[in-house]
Amino acid sequence: MSCIICMPRKPWDLPFFAEPREVAALRHILRLHLDAWHLPEVVDVAQVCVTELVANVITHVGIGTPTTLVVSMNANHLRIEVHDPDTRALPTLVQARLDSEAGRGMTLVDAMADRWGVELRGDRKVTWCEMATGLAEACAHTVRSLTAGVDELLNGYRVKKGLGLAGAESEPLALAAAEEAAIDIIADLLRWMQAHGRDADDVLDRAQTHFEAQAE
Structure with missing residues (x-):
């Protein structure tokens, strides 16, 4: 049985230190939240994007960097942000080979998300991406x-x-x-x-x- 409901999806954030061992926990927490928001169809893409955005901080800013994951809705798009304190190391797209072990992060984000970008906000950098959820409205969804x-x-x-x-x-x-x-x-x-x-x-x-x- 299903029905149309208004599902409030309040933004949430999670501070963490950018370390490889944190990535699996971040992916798990993201899945839990998206399941609670009844958005299972975007879980896989969202997890890949979080993985690559965090990996970008680890690689180009440094292991142990104080970082924050922010997840919210922008109209009917899911928005994922990763905040870090380095305003100099800006993510860029590079032409990486398919078998390359490095340089593919933002290329993957660019391919899987509907849009992405970088914002400088005083003392921090915000790398974000958004993906369509298929919702008619930001809070409405058909769920069991x-x-x-x-x-x-x-x-x-x-x-x-x-x-x-x-x-x-x-x-x-x-x-x-x-x-x-x-x-x-x-x-x-x-x-x-x-x-x-x-x-x-x-x-x-x-x-x-x-x-x-x-x-x-």
């Missing part, structure tokens, strides 16, 4: 019902724990198994956030705030 997506997520965890699929038990047992799966999901997410330097209590407080706001 929320409960359908939650059911799939819970069933995945229940299979992982050997608890079977929804409908395989009586309703009280099915709900109990779903509750255990939901607790596992929350615990795993909190462990993941904590491993990346986030405060678990703060994450829970923010989740509670979002829950209460959506329930109103």
Whole structure:
């Protein structure tokens, strides 16, 4: 079942240090946000663009550079920005061979994004790219019902724990198994956030705030 909803997609940012080991975490976080925004169709392209924009900072500005990832909507386009403090090292397109190990970063971004550019903002440089989402409007989207997506997520965890699929038990047992799966999901997410330097209590407080706001 699907419906047309207004999906607020508020800009978010994530400060990090530009290091190769951070790229996988950034890609994962980006996927989580885009799935929450119901934009799975742009995940792959967005992840490639983030990888290349961050790699550009690592290569041309330096490992360990304080950097910020900013993701937002610009009308019906997804906008990805990478902020770094070097206003001199400007990304450029180069004619790299297909088998080259270097020099292909911005060429890939140019090929995969609808548009990209560089802005100088006083004490920092912003390298950005945008890709079409196919949305009619910035906040409108056709999505499956929320409960359908939650059911799939819970069933995945229940299979992982050997608890079977929804409908395989009586309703009280099915709900109990779903509750255990939901607790596992929350615990795993909190462990993941904590491993990346986030405060678990703060994450829970923010989740509670979002829950209460959506329930109103």
